[in-house]
Amino acid sequence: MTNKNKQIIKNVLPALTVNMGGILLLQPFPTQNVEHIDPFLLLHHHHGVVEKGRKQSDAGIGPHPHRGFSPVTFVFKGDVHHRDSRGNSSVVKAGGVQWMNAGMGIIHSERPSKELLETGGEQEILQLWINTPAANKMNEPRYFALQREEMPQVDIVEGDVRIVAGTFAGKMGQVKTYFPLVCLMGHLNPDDELPLIKPEGENAFLYVLDGDGFLHSYGVLEEKTLYTFHQQKVETALKAKSKLRFIYVSALPINEKVQQYGPYVMNSQTEILEALRDYQMGKMGFLVEEF
Secondary structure (H helix, E strand, O other), X not given: OOOXXXXXXEEEEEOEEEEEOOEEEEEEEOOOOOOOEOOEEEEEEEEEEEOOOOOHHHOOEEEEEEEOEEEEEEEEXXXXXXXXXXXXXXXXXXXXEEEEEOOOOEEEEEEOOHHHHHHOEEEEEEEEEEEOOHHHOOOOOEEEEEXXXXXXXXXXXXXXXXXXXXXXXXXXXXXXXXXXXXXXEEEEOOOOEEEXXXXXXXXXXXXXXXXXXXXXOOEEOOOOEEEEEOOOOEEEEEEEOOOEEEEEEEEOOOOOOOEEEOOEEEOOHHHHHHHHHHHHOOOOOOOOOOX
16 A cells, blocks of 8 residues: 555544443543544444343433434434434334434433343444534434335345435435435445545544455555545545444534533533533423333
């Protein structure tokens, strides 16, 4: 590989283990060197075993607030039961996605379903935080629950690649976003080749969960590693040597100041303090879970 061939990739970010409230996660970014990939703020990868017979109230993540961004959960194994203070309650199964525009504020929980807890089994999810433009941060929250079969399939490969949002290969995803973006998830079968064309100016990344493959004009890819692209136009293709699981996202940067404190992503410290106050005053609603 020459240096010229490597120029489509800006950063190679191996996922590092972090402890989030007692739960061990893999986190490829943010890092000390790469804080954000505007408008993408954070990516977590969790793969664990759901203990058979455990109570749902004791599993997963209990009620917590968000404001000012969209937490997006990709379910690769197992399932996730989402409940929120707007009355939404749904179980997203393997291959599906839950996409929540938190807007002015919402409280939600994310737990394994009762069915998964009855049988036990693997749970593997990715959660991506996507920033919201300042003009939309105080919009009403919106929640989208999409099962695998509800998302358009990319039919130019033999594997199972789904379009979560945006337009790809002539098909459009169902999620309504505040700005144009492309979001894909799924897997390629051996010898599958997926063309990727990233417009100039957009920030994009490819995260490989596992499998063997390579990226044309770059080289061999490592599992549990995130690859960011340079902002110039990129025309390449992802090719699998074995079953290769991944997500790919691309969007223009928002180019706004980011002020983050825990589950709130705003544009100023004052807005963070307002979010803390509004949560304490109940302005984000209440979530009483029923088990």
